Amino acid sequence: MDKIEIKIQDHQHTFRDDFVLTDTKAFVHEESSEQQIRPNRFIDYPGQDAVKNNLQVYVAAARMRNRTLDHTILHGPPGLGKTTLAKIIAYELEAPFYQTSGPSIDKPGDLAGILAGIEPGGVLFIDEIHRLPITVEEILYSAMEDFSVDILVGQGPSARTVRMPINPFTLIGATTRMSSLSAPLLSRFGIQEHLEFYDAESLAIILKRSASVWDLELTPHGAMELAKRSRGTPRIANRLLRRVRDFADFGGVEILDEELVDLTLNRLHIDISGLDKMDRRIMRIIQDRYQGGPVGIEALAATIGEERATIEDVYEPFLLHQGFVRRGSRGRELTTQGIEHLNAVINLP
Numbered sequence: 001m002d003k004i005e006i007k008i009q010d011h012q013h014t015f016r017d018d019f020v021l022t023d024t025k026a027f028v029h030e031e032s033s034e035q036q037i038r039p040n041r042f043i044d045y046p047g048q049d050a051v052k053n054n055l056q057v058y059v060a061a062a063r064m065r066n067r068t069l070d071h072t073i074l075h076g077p078p079g080l081g082k083t084t085l086a087k088i089i090a091y092e093l094e095a096p097f098y099q100t101s102g103p104s105i106d107k108p109g110d111l112a113g114i115l116a117g118i119e120p121g122g123v124l125f126i127d128e129i130h131r132l133p134i135t136v137e138e139i140l141y142s143a144m145e146d147f148s149v150d151i152l153v154g155q156g157p158s159a160r161t162v163r164m165p166i167n168p169f170t171l172i173g174a175t176t177r178m179s180s181l182s183a184p185l186l187s188r189f190g191i192q193e194h195l196e197f198y199d200a201e202s203l204a205i206i207l208k209r210s211a212s213v214w215d216l217e218l219t220p221h222g223a224m225e226l227a228k229r230s231r232g233t234p235r236i237a238n239r240l241l242r243r244v245r246d247f248a249d250f251g252g253v254e255i256l257d258e259e260l261v262d263l264t265l266n267r268l269h270i271d272i273s274g275l276d277k278m279d280r281r282i283m284r285i286i287q288d289r290y291q292g293g294p295v296g297i298e299a300l301a302a303t304i305g306e307e308r309a310t311i312e313d314v315y316e317p318f319l320l321h322q323g324f325v326r327r328g329s330r331g332r333e334l335t336t337q338g339i340e341h342l343n344a345v346i347n348l349p
C-alpha cells in the first residue's frame, strides 16, 4: 500500500499532491477511495500510450519466454502513475509484488533481507529510488546483475563477505529526479521509460472511470473541463473530482456538470490552465522581482521560501510543459505566453 504522508499545510498548498487532513476519519476515507480507482491492468490505464505499448510488449515477451522482465525504471513528475504502472506490470506478469521506498531503507542489511525474501519471478518496486543511501544502492548492483547479494558475516578482523544467491526477480524503480540517479545504478536498468503529462482526452477518460467507481454522474463536458484544469496529472484530476463531489453534496446537486466543475475550481483559485496560487506566485515573482528573468533556481527558491527540489520536481515541470516558463543556462525565464497568461488571470490571487 502506498505510504501517504500526513501533512497539514498552509492554504496555498491545499490542492497540490498531498492530502490535507482535518481528522483521521477523512484520511481513511480518502485513502480507500484512492485504492478503489487505481487500475490493475493496462487496459484500464488510459494515456501514456508510448510507454504502455512498449511495456505491454516487454511483459508479453517475458511471459512467452518464461523469464523475468528486465529491470525497469519509470521516471516523471509526481502523480502521473508510476506506482500504478509498477503494480500493473506485476499484475500482468502474475508475479508477487513487493513495495518499498528509497528513504525507508537505511541499512544494506535491510535491503539484503528484502531481496532474500522475494519469490522467484517477483517484482520489487522501489519508489523514490534516487533517495537510496549509496551503501544500500551498492547491494543492488550484484542483485540486479546476477541475482546474488554480498553479505558481511562476522565482525572485526575475522569479518568476511559471503555471496548469497537470491531468486530471479524484476526491480522496478520510480523517480521524479532521473538526474539524481547514479550512473552505475541507471546502467543496470534494461528498460527506461519517461512518463509525460496527460492530454485532456485521456484525463477525461480517467475521470469518467473514477466517477463511475464512486457512483457519481459526471457529464462529458464536466469531465472535459476538469481534465483541462488538472495540470495533466491523474492524481490531481481525481482529487479535484472529489472536491466537485463535495460541492455537489453540499449544494444538493446530483449531476456534476461543467457549471459545477467551473464553480468548484474557481473557488479553489484554479485557473483556466489548471494553475493554482503557488504556480502563479512563482511566475509573478519571476515577473516582478526579477523583471521576467532569467533568475537562478537557488535565488528563486529563496524568494519563494520553498525547497529548490520541490520547485524543480513539483511545480516547474508543468510550467515548462505549458510553455509559460523557459529554463536556460542563466536560469528561469518567463515566456511571452507566460506573461499573457498572467495578464489573463490578473484578478486571481
Ligand SMILES: Nc1ncnc2c1ncn2[C@@H]1O[C@H](COP(=O)(O)OP(=O)(O)OP(=O)(O)O)[C@@H](O)[C@H]1O
Pocket: 017, 034, 037, 038, 039, 044, 045, 046, 047, 048, 077, 078, 079, 080, 081, 082, 083, 084, 085, 127, 174, 176, 206, 234, 235, 238
Ligand atoms: N493512467 C492512469 N489511469 C488511471 N488512473 C491513473 C493513471 N495514472 C495515475 N492514475 C491515478 O492517479 C493517482 C496517482 O498515481 P500514482 O500514485 O501511480 O502516481 P506516481 O507517479 O507514482 O506519483 P508519485 O511520484 O507521487 O509517487 C492514483 O490514484 C492512480 O489511480
Ligand SMILES: [Mg+2]
Pocket: 082, 083, 084, 127, 174
Ligand atoms: Mg508513486
